[in-house]
Amino acid sequence: MRRWRALLLAATVALAPGLPATAQQAMINAxxxxxxxAKxxxxxxxxxxxxxxxISxxxxxxYGLLLAYLAASPADFEQIWYFTRTELLLRDDGLAVWKWDPNVKPHVTDTNNATDxxxxxxxxxxxxxTAWKREDYILAASRMAQALLAETVGSSQGRTLLMPGTEGFTGSDRDDGPVVNPSYWIYEAIPVMSALAPSDAWQKLSDDGVELLKTMQFxxxxxPAEWVSLHDKPRPAxxxxxxxxYNAIRIPLYLARGGITDNALLIRLQKGMSQDGVPATIDLTTGRPKAVLSDPGYRIVNDVVACVVDGTRLPNSALQFAPALYYPSTLQLLGLAYIGEKHPECL
Known part of the structure; x- marks a missing residue:
């Protein structure tokens, strides 16, 4: 019975929008x-x-699992998954604890999850x-998708929302709740979640996420703010x-990777988050940059938008990968993988 369920899930996931219809090719070079x-x-x-x-x-x-998949590296994927399932999947609801700190014991002191x-x-x-015919992976994915649907996909004022964690963000938890983080909507993943845990709520979650971004013009x-109160009219929490x-920097990349190429939205985000063409964190009250982010991993977000909107080729700096910090290095590989698969004309 378990095997038949895994096979059925694999067939359903394989038909989800955006998944490659052919055998996997590495989208990240070796x-x-x-x-x-190494880093x-x-x-x-x-x-x-x-x-x-x-910390981890x-x-x-x-991200590590996704990049290992995009690099077509099953051994690395299994190594990352082993740590994930043994050290983070500690909660009773099937979701992961969000933080593991090597500098303290026990290594997990906060058992809340992070929905993204x-x-x-x-x-x-x-x-x-699906790609490597691993039934155990598919069943584990299904359990997590079902837990996400049950524990983190909610509704308020007619909107379907993705709560950032199971604790601390609802109207019961905060006077200005619910509070969301618009950078937690991973649009490319939502159709796959729907295949794993079928519900009409997933499509509404995606649609409402985009519509909320259009209204978040602070x-x-x-x-958008990193943390937004939806108690009434959207406002910074x-x-x-x-x-x-820093988290919000990835929103245009998530939109593009998710196939949401609303040029007006992408251009507004790109223009607003840039200082002299370079991404920056922004004080929303004054409009002044707080930190200009010159790492190629941050800059590739603007490069991806330029490619999607008007076919601009990526600069040579975006193609050179010399990892320094975890987060921008991750964004750079995700950006390069997306351009290589969907817009090779921009390389």
């Missing part, structure tokens, strides 16, 4: 993946966030399980800096 592994993957299978105290988190494990990390993990498992630069922050 040299770039080797450099990424961020330790022998236990954890992805090290070297810009954040060398569910987001990083999810869970979705990345489930998405990568589904892709790898401050002189008309950008209380207790957080009113900023377009």
């Amino acid at each position: 040299g770039a993946w080797s450099a990424y592994k 961020f993957l330790d022998p236990t299978g954890r992805i090290v966030d070297n810009g954040n105290g060398n 988190h569910s987001e990083g494990q999810g 990390g869970d979705m990345l993990i489930a998405y990568a498992l589904a892709l790898a399980g 401050g002189p630069r008309k950008l 209380e207790g957080f800096d009113a900023e377009f922050g």
